[in-house]
Amino acid sequence: MPTASHRFSVSSIAFLYALLLFFTGAFLFPGTNCAQAGSKSEGWWLDGSWPHEHSTLEPHQDAVFGRLENGLRYVLLHHGSPKERASLYLNMQVGSLMETDSQAGIAHFMEHMVFNGSRNFPPGELIKYFQSIGMSFGADANAHTAMQETVYKLQVPTTDMKVVERGFVVLEDFLDGALLLEEEVDGERGVILKEKTARDSESFRASQRRVRFLLSGSRFVYPTIGTEEVIKGADANILRGFYDAWYRPELAVLIAVGDFDVRTVEGLVKKVFAKAGPRAERPAIPAWGDMRLKGVNAYYDRRSGTTGMLVVEAIHPRRHERDSLAVQRAMLDEQLAAHMMQARLMTLANREDSPMLKSFTYFTEAFGQMPDARMMAMPRKGRWEESLSLLENELRRALEFGFTKPELMRAKKFFANYFKQGVKRELSRDNSDIANEIVLCMNQDRVYQSPQQTLDVFTPMLATVVLDDVNKSFRSAWGAGNRIVSLSGVDLKADVSPEMAILTAWNKAARAEVKPWKGEAEVKFPYLTVPGKPGNVLERLHETSQAAPYTYQRIDFANGVSLLMKPTDVEKNRVQISLEFGPGTVSMDDRGQALARFSLDVLNQGGLAG
Template structure:
């Protein structure tokens, strides 16, 4: 009797476990919303999403999502949805004029990073990241959102000033892409309203719209029943909900407001179409094939979700095969893809694309269609599917492991999409558990059935975009259609693959020994020196549950090789990354790594060589094995080398047709006196100088001897587990004493004052570039003074050149201290603008710099920089990447790593006198090199004489 009861209990337990594992999610049930988020709808229709999330601490992400965009515009409003987004920063009830940006900068908010917005066809989203370490800041944030939603003053003077800013943004969008897109959008979108509603709008409307027209758009569409407030961060959800009700509950919807259509009609295509477009400034040749554009099936139930997973598996499987094709010696394309995907809100497509190299359009189309037809006719292999499932589940598992350590800025977008697009948002736990349950039930037959039903090209839209010089090598519209038909009829055979390796190493290395080990209690780091001369810093953290990061480097680099070997040395690590390790090709390695999270990449800079990567906890030994093999057994492959050269040459053939690329490259040559080691864009001919044997030999010369290499590891490190792996794979690396040094090749900016004028481009676009370079003290204080100066002047550039003069959309200064190959600083000012404004904007920038040199900054501007830096630091120290960068750079630059701990004190010590002195020292206008890009249609004005 006792035995019978035990069996019964066991049967009941197995039944419960089976139910929990395989019937937890019924396919007929609706997909729930992420249970970690609190949602609600106010009586006026406004939706809200609130989620408490502790990463990063004392910070909150806020979004105001408006379910209206450029497709809601009337003909006389084209561009005004986007214009209204701009006006959100130019005067509201609680923040008149430009007080919003000023107020937020004082709290440490970085304009452009923490404070921003975007407008698309169907939506407008406002973005605000706020610190919550001060009382009342969250409530202030809701005041900002409320003003964006309902309290825009639409000050007429501000509207007029903002015209220039938006027109400058429109100017930036012009070029080959914009010219070609205006030709193909009406055909691709089959005459729908989308084709006439690019969010940037029309310049004629932006220049002439009336105040009443703008206000009409705002009144009709900025209303609570089209809005959602999304809050994710280190907050009290109950208080956030009260604040939302207080700030948004009283808003009313306008009477007789127009309905917001759920779907903007796009007519189905009833016959195939094709278009071939060329442009003088296009930089590459692409082919795109849209097999269909149709209304997407809403994902409401778990069955719908499962169907989406199957389509995703099919897309991934085809993508992997196309990736293999791109590695051929003479690849049909540089890279390509085929996938099921969202086309535009409410519509889906099966589309293919390829960037064509030195092959023909027909070859690229043949390759794309062959893989689609191969999948249709023969399906996939069980081995392929199993690997793809494993990778999918691995990604979901990693997200699940990090569910309490994911940063708010990464989380919030899913709730924005749920509101705007109805995207299924079950949360990482539901998604992971559902994948665990459902992936084993998805059969190869099901996947192949979906592949088999992929539509052909009967109603497809095909397009080629290419440089004008390629026109004679391309078909016309009718020829492209014929090419598509021919490609769809070609015979294909079933896909075959060789057996996948089951291990990386044939022979395990003999562990090395520790020479010394010290602990830094302040930093929480351990420094280890091995007998082979390799050193390691370990920094265990709890910032992530399943992340380990590595960077390892030493002095050296490609700059120390002879000029004749520059290209060989510069590309040595890039080539090895393309060719694999040991006897495994990149394709073999990808297949072996399916279901694993480990990535390693060697690199060679001008003055350093190293290796970097990241890993999950469970795949840490695989990660170490990859590192060991890249340093000891790089793989040489003639076919992959030729493929690399072919693709690089094709990508570079027309890159300088882009006016800004041509400008940048030409200025670098002139400003650095044609020094062959100066930065610049390589030419296709440079790749003819590479010898596989020589490049491979250089790689081995640099990496086969690990002496002097310093490894920094940061993340979820367990010393008991990590040390044996370090001994086995790092301490065992071949190493013997060698010179680890870099070489100074004399790259110096030519002395100013000097002006370089360059003409290039069809559009009315100019670009101002000022360059400063010189000596600097090797002190922490000097570096901070330089960076603070740059940040403070950028605040003034926004205020003066953008907001007051309406002369730019974006632009500013960038500065850095460079320690190798010699100690110096560089500062460059980059200002895109209209050619008619070059003179006055340059004068204004010079005047601004002179003002700081002669009279200094205002304290409020320096305070903004300080507060922003301190807030960024407090977030940064909660991030593994910050610690990796700080510790690794401290070692390579021979600086005290404990400087990390005193950053805020050093920031507080900065004074106005420091910045004024820095302006005089680092921005000598009488030594500046000025370069200006003018369009080809403009006569370059005479250079005025400057009094400095």
């Protein structure tokens, strides 16, 4: 059965430090080939419109955006990687936020049930069909349910357009033809309960406790998997009621990215999906609630046996802004500030006497709706108070004195190169990666643009960024009127409550004087100089004993070094280099193996390793 993930999609080009999200969120890098969006009303995306219909930003110049008479929208894009394959996604803009209390978990239950019998595929027949064309669940057929979306994903071959058409028939059945037979509901119930048990880990429970603290009284505290009571009590009537109310063509976005002729595929979309229609009245959405915390709030979760983690954040109430050039500029200013703050924290964490093992900062959106400014640190054992003091001081230093011109210059160079590399990477990206990005754009009300459009938008924008704007953006991001200071994975032994100990440490740090940032001295490039002349070649060998693409060239140098070169068209404009020494550690004695491990540690921590 396809797995469902309790998450929001995170753009493939997000910062590495966004991987340490403490609870479900969505993060968009400026130039995620879709621009940031946003009325605070529930379900702003339910009007069935395109993000670019509300923006002056132009959508991807090569993508075909269409809408059928029944309201179903589609995005079609030719992309040749991998060859003769296509990603077909049905993005239902329906998730667990549409549920009432008595339906908690039904959106996820529905994701399972559409695979268990439909108009064109009776129970058991869909799996047989997938197998007949070489597809398998997980790799080629999958789905996920989140709070705002349920996305069905197929990977199909494009050598036969009848297979592509049949893939559309499968997705149209998911939208409009699910049978929802009572015996299939009973059979799937156990699968879902088993999945719920599998998810019920220590880290999942910890994340739920934290969400309940942050967003008490809101619907965001309910996990997508639902409640055991609702899952056990669900029947075909309950599922049918949700399905007919919410699985509607105007809430569906079909996405096809792959190695195909776009006009041919568009004809198939019109042929297959035109008959879908609403089957019931769409109900009102339950009120979702919002962030309500003010002032400084402490949160503690011992979570014995886990890595210690400190989080300092400011979370704004929900907001939604329609995409625009101004919104993109605001995002750029914000992310430039985050990049500079990250550089400071990395400098501090790398100092020999640092109380932190690692530290991160970034701006995200909790559940894709609440702007969240975050600093995180992994404190060394017994040094959480010092780590917290460092975070408080550095945050206050940046808020009071701002960043410096040299810091901004380096951040600009980073982003300028990043956007250029995005253009070079595009041809070699997997079509599923692009399809996921389109889903993210549609569900966050962002205009989907090409990497070249992104480069064209942000290059002149970068040139006009000034330090005052970036500093104002940083202060605005942290100006939510609250501070949430969280500590987990540390066993606090104090005479007061853990929360009081955290607040005491925070208040003590807040009394310390801070001065403007003094940057680290520029470090000379620490590696060997490039030799003045090339090495002497002893022999050149072109290995052709096997047919292309398994041919390669070998060059032996006089100093004993051998160079192996193998061209490939898998990733355009990229080169992978590896260096191997001798036969490895097998032939070494204990002392030699210890020295080898030490050498690798020096290499990894010296900045040369990937």
